[in-house]
Amino acid sequence: MKKALLWVFGIAIAIQFIRPDFKNPKVDETVALNADTKVMSVLKTSCYDCHSNETKYPWYHNVAPVSWMMSSNINDGRKALDFSNWANIDAKVKLERLKRAKQLVNNELMPKSEYLLMHKDADLDKEKKETLEQFFDLQIKKLYKS
Numbered sequence: 001m002k003k004a005l006l007w008v009f010g011i012a013i014a015i016q017f018i019r020p021d022f023k024n025p026k027v028d029e030t031v032a033l034n035a036d037t038k039v040m041s042v043l044k045t046s047c048y049d050c051h052s053n054e055t056k057y058p059w060y061h062n063v064a065p066v067s068w069m070m071s072s073n074i075n076d077g078r079k080a081l082d083f084s085n086w087a088n089i090d091a092k093v094k095l096e097r098l099k100r101a102k103q104l105v106n107n108e109l110m111p112k113s114e115y116l117l118m119h120k121d122a123d124l125d126k127e128k129k130e131t132l133e134q135f136f137d138l139q140i141k142k143l144y145k146s
């Protein structure tokens with residue numbers, strides 16, 4: 001029993017040496033999304049930690065294995081949709097992501113549930129969902145016009 005516990009502690013400590021590289025690339029304001037304050041406030045509290053270069057890191061971000069999960073969420077999230085790089089996203093890709101964003105938010109698949117466990121304020125109530133939906137619709141309309 002004692003030996004098993006030692007193993008558990010040993011492994012818990014050993015994995016701390018595998019550290020993901022957390023970096024926030026510099027935000028270029030000329031290409032970053034700039035929507036009205038209400039929209040920005042919802043996006044920033046519910047999406048920006050994984051979908052922008054303005055990620056806010058909680059104290060446990062360096063504690064493995066949570067750090068590994070966070071790092072892959074942030075890397076994959078930015079790859080899928082990066083609000084800090086908004087103006088540079090290809091119109092066709094943007095249209096797809098916006099439509100998908102609507103579905104994901106409506107079906108409560110974004111923000112991710114594991115994220116909500118530690119970020120209660122990121123949970124979307126009806127009003128916030130509507131704010132996002134209107135924003136997505138407006139952006140979709142703009143893309144169809146151009």
Ligand code: HEC
Nearest residue numbers: 046047050073076077080081097100101104110111112115
């Ligand atoms: C905890 C991190 C996290 C948060 C918070 C988060 N996302 Fe994501 N999102 C991801 C990851 C990771 C992916 C990549 C694909 C996947 O794992 O589902 C993704 C993918 C997406 C995609 C692309 C899906 C596709 O099929 O291409 C959209 C759109 C999206 N998220 C919208 C949002 C919106 C809108 C919010 C806020 C309401 C949000 N996400 C919050 C992590 C997150």
